[in-house]
Amino acid sequence: MPKQLTFIHAADLHLGASFRGLRALSDVWANRLFSAIVEAYDRVIDAALDRQVDFVVIAGDIFDSARASYGDYLHFFEGLKRLDKAGIPSYLVSGNHDPYTSWTRDFFAFPPSTRMLPADRPGFELFVREGEPLCIIGGRGYYNQTWPIDECIAEGVTRAAAEQALAELHPRAGEAPFAVGVLHTGLDVDPVKAPVEPRVLMRAGMDYWALGHIHLKLAYPSFDDPRLVFSGCIQGRDVKETGERGVYQVTLTEGARNRVEFIPTAxxxxxxxxxxxxxxxxxxxxxxxxxxxxxxxxxxxxxxxxxxxxxxxxxxxxxxxxxxxxxxxxxxxxxxxxxxxxxxxxxxxxxxxxRDKEALRSEGLFPSVFLQVAEAQRGNAEGEVAYVQDEFLKKNVPLPGSCIRAVQELAEDAENLVLDLLSQGDER
Structure with missing residues (x-):
């Protein structure tokens, strides 16, 4: 019978995140979202316990700040203790928000079954079930809040390197049917935060890469064949993070494609x-x-x-x-x-x-002339972009890429605004 493994892939918990922008509008809702992040983390732990998974992986940015509060640490460690008590190990890496140097070990010691992979080098662990090696876990975290542009965070995080590193303590590590990589990376989506080309990870010998940092649900090559996966954040923090948020239950089976099931936590x-x-x-x-x-x-x-x-x-x-x-x-x-x-x-x-724009065109008055000019301008998209670019440069402001992509929509908005102003003049 093929061997099978299930685990929770979580990332970007951002415990302790503040909501300064929302607080200016509503203290009640800012406080509600603050508590929602804590609740989302509790739901991650509940999901692992209810589903009796083999282990939990958290791919960085556990805390929102490098100076997490005592209360944030306390709540996070309580969750790890619940997992440990149920016999569910947890494997962590640090992210750019909570780099390895920021972890205050004086607050608490990790439960016996929790492992934080190092940040100054690749680290490896072996998950054993009923005395049999089942899964190699390999990864590397952020050492501080930036990643050197000339270094690859995935370098050395391979199955071959893991088997060699684990051989002394676990001579049978090479018999494990599965291998899971854990990184906090921009992959090829964010070129600033420890970017890695997908092909590099695909050649590393890992069956599944649990990734963090990108706050979206993404899978490479696809969700039908999920090999490199971002689970996204567990609770949206602002209007840039719309829609349901959560974690994945990952199922690896010998001889079969990986399967991921989304679990909402927000x-x-x-x-x-x-x-x-x-x-x-x-x-x-x-x-x-x-x-x-x-x-x-x-x-x-x-x-x-x-x-x-x-x-x-x-x-x-x-x-x-x-x-x-x-x-x-x-x-x-x-x-x-x-x-x-x-x-x-x-x-x-x-x-x-x-308004009836055709009627305005037929009147032959100023609105008619304006609409003809506006229509001709919209027929020259490059000219519109060049005009807007020039106006921004006159004010020493770079033109956002979003304006370039939405130039036709902006032109239509401008047309309607002018017609509104003209109609106000008629009313006066």
């Missing part, structure tokens, strides 16, 4: 939402539609609570009203007061005034 999920209000005839109608969309998104997100950044879209006669000072703030407050499980951190207006 109790609070961040979302970006676009709400089309073109069918709303009042502010109350807009508020009702926002709430309906919030419930719909919440149902898909597998979470208890949600923080949303909401953009109102569509052509609506309410557009001038939404542009008035204070209206969006009042609407956001109404939404936040309506249901305690949702919080809108920002409400944006991207609606437009309903």
């Amino acid at each position: 109790s609070v999920v961040w979302q970006r939402m676009a709400v089309d209000v073109s069918d709303c005839d009042s502010l109350a109608g807009i508020a009702d539609k926002i709430m309906r969309e919030l419930f719909r998104e919440n149902g898909k997100a597998h979470c208890e609570q949600m923080v949303a950044r909401i953009t109102l879209e569509g052509a609506t006669s309410l557009h001038p009203l939404l542009e008035r000072p204070g209206v969006l703030d009042d609407l956001r407050k109404h939404v936040n007061d309506s249901y305690s499980e949702f919080f809108c951190d920002t409400l944006l207006d991207a609606t437009v005034q309903p």
